[in-house]
Amino acid sequence: MFGFLMGEALRDLRRAGRVAVSAILLVTLSLAALGGFWLVSANLDRAVGRWRDRVRIIVYLKREPAEADLPQLLERVHAVPGVASAVYVSRADALRALKQVLGKDAAVVDSLPTNPLPSSVEVTPAATAATPNAAHQLVERLEALSEVEEVAGGVDWVERLSQWQRLLTTIGLGVGAVLALAAILTVTTATTLVVHARRRETEIMRLVGAPELTIRLPLLLQGMLQGLAGAVLALAALSAMYSVVAPRIEPLVSLTLGLPRLAFLTPLNLLALTLAGALLGALGGWLARGGREA
Amino acid sequence: MIELHRVSKIYSVGPVKVPALSDVSFRIDKGEFVVLAGPSGAGKTTLLRLLYRADLPSDGEVEVFGSDVASLRRAQVAALRRSIGVVFQDAKLLPVRTVYENVAFVLRVLGTPRRDITARVFDALRVVGLSSRAQAYPAQLSQGEAQRAALARAIVRKPPLLLADEPTGSLDDAMAAEVFEVLRDIWTGGTTVVLATHQRRVAVALRRRTLALEAGRVVKDEG
Structure with missing residues (x-):
């Protein structure tokens, strides 16, 4: 029976002709847009996750503590809620780090009369303090310590990146939804043509007492096939775009976002997009209700 | 098998009421061959449509296989129609399918196992004398031939009741005679046949029970 229904659906698809092709292309567009935004958003999400792990807060000290006082200072910093770890960086260590950063221009540092850099404690916030509010509270607590001159750093920029990621997801969903609506309407139009073209089959089916499901299922299936075809094309387009674009922009992405590689959509994402295509098509097919005859 | 009790059917065309059947009562038993005779507009097609529940009576009761057709739900209507074969003046064949595919279509729609379909289709085509035209398109x-193909499609499920609405209306005498011969064969095979025709001489020639309809009323029941 399924073979018959599928055969009828394929026959209907051929009948719908160009309108079916338009519907397939619209499904392709909507899913490609959705998938494209999803891809970018997923990679931004990865970058946000990585950067959250790397966030450091620098606690600059008023004066370099005596070696004997150091363990006690670190202990007090460590005791501040929201601190995962604390590492002391002496003025000499800071200068060495600066030289390393300057590289071949490190000689500039040697011409300084004295070491201008303050000693500091490098704090890694706990996971619970990796949000803007919690990070602000942590900074305030650290500033309250008597030895502290100034506290720098935070998670604000990571949060801004995260906001961008959320914005992209929202835009992606919006664009995808508008295109999906257009795709549903086009599948509905294509199916309405099919309903008209197969009115004689439908009349005979009703006349011989075919169950309503048998009459409606080919319409639903042909809509679903349009959606599936659109989804497969969208995935192929996304895959092709990824393989062309990703190698070209990966160096830039690595430099700016710290991601060594751009990840493609996961198998679960791909499955979700395919199912979304089938669902769009099925919905369009279902909405095109032919006039029910007696 | 079929029983009508004081059946009336009125079509509404906007504010205008058009009576198609008025106070019609009769009974058809299993195995009968009944001719519904009458001029165009007498109510023959309306009467047949009530029997396969394409329409509902405005008044009265239509019983087919012991059920009041007006009270049937959608699934029960489908079940009723699976027991009735119907042919029309227009053969209503699907133009892009061969004769074989047209007849097989009905079986496939109803979920008949594929292995049974070929044998049953050729059985039906043999009854109507179209075995050699199985691969022809309408x-x-x-x-x-088209009308005989439609008959094959109607009987391929071996329904106990066959309704034929002017099946020879557009045929010449020789072709009409072929179709009547096939109808007679189907009837002798045990199927109850109700044939609607406006050709009075056909009714006479068939020498079967004839219900004469005029202006929506049964004016004669003879034979």
């Missing part, structure tokens, strides 16, 4: 058939 456009390649004469009108008489």
Whole structure:
């Protein structure tokens, strides 16, 4: 029976002709847009996750503590809620780090009369303090310590990146939804043509007492096939775009976002997009209700 | 098998009421061959449509296989129609399918196992004398052949009741005679046949029970 229904659906698809092709292309567009935004958003999400792990807060000290006082200072910093770890960086260590950063221009540092850099404690916030509010509270607590001159750093920029990621997801969903609506309407139009073209089959089916499901299922299936075809094309387009674009922009992405590689959509994402295509098509097919005859 | 009790049917065309059947009562038993005779507009098609529940009576009761057709739900209507074969003046063949595919279509729609379909289709085509035209398309058939193909499609499920609405209306005498011969064969095979025709001489020639309809009323029940 399924073979018959599928055969009828394929026959209907051929009948719908160009309108079916338009519907397939619209499904392709909507899913490609959705998938494209999803891809970018997923990679931004990865970058946000990585950067959250790397966030450091620098606690600059008023004066370099005596070696004997150091363990006690670190202990007090460590005791501040929201601190995962604390590492002391002496003025000499800071200068060495600066030289390393300057590289071949490190000689500039040697011409300084004295070491201008303050000693500091490098704090890694706990996971619970990796949000803007919690990070602000942590900074305030650290500033309250008597030895502290100034506290720098935070998670604000990571949060801004995260906001961008959320914005992209929202835009992606919006664009995808508008295109999906257009795709549903086009599948509905294509199916309405099919309903008209197969009115004689439908009349005979009703006349011989075919169950309503048998009459409606080919319409639903042909809509679903349009959606599936659109989804497969969208995935192929996304895959092709990824393989062309990703190698070209990966160096830039690595430099700016710290991601060594751009990840493609996961198998679960791909499955979700395919199912979304089938669902769009099925919905369009279902909405095109032919006039029910007696 | 079929029983009508004081059945009336009125079509509403906007504010205008058009009576198609008025106070019609009769009974058809299993195994009968009944001719519904009458001029165009007498109510023959309306009467047949009530029997396969394409329409509902405005008044009265239509019983088919012991059920009041007006009270049937959608699934029960489908079940009723699976027991009734119907042919029309227009053969209503699917133009892009061969004769074999047209007849098989009905079986496939109803979920008949694929292995049974070929044998049953050729059985039906043999009854109507079209075995050799199985691979022809409707456009390649004469009108008489097309009507016989429609008959094959109607009987391929071996329904106990066959309703034929002017099946020879557009055929010449020779072709009409072929179709009547096939109808007679189907009837002798045990199927109850109700044939609607406006050709009075057909009714006479068939020498079967004839219900004469005029202006929506049964004016004669003879034979």
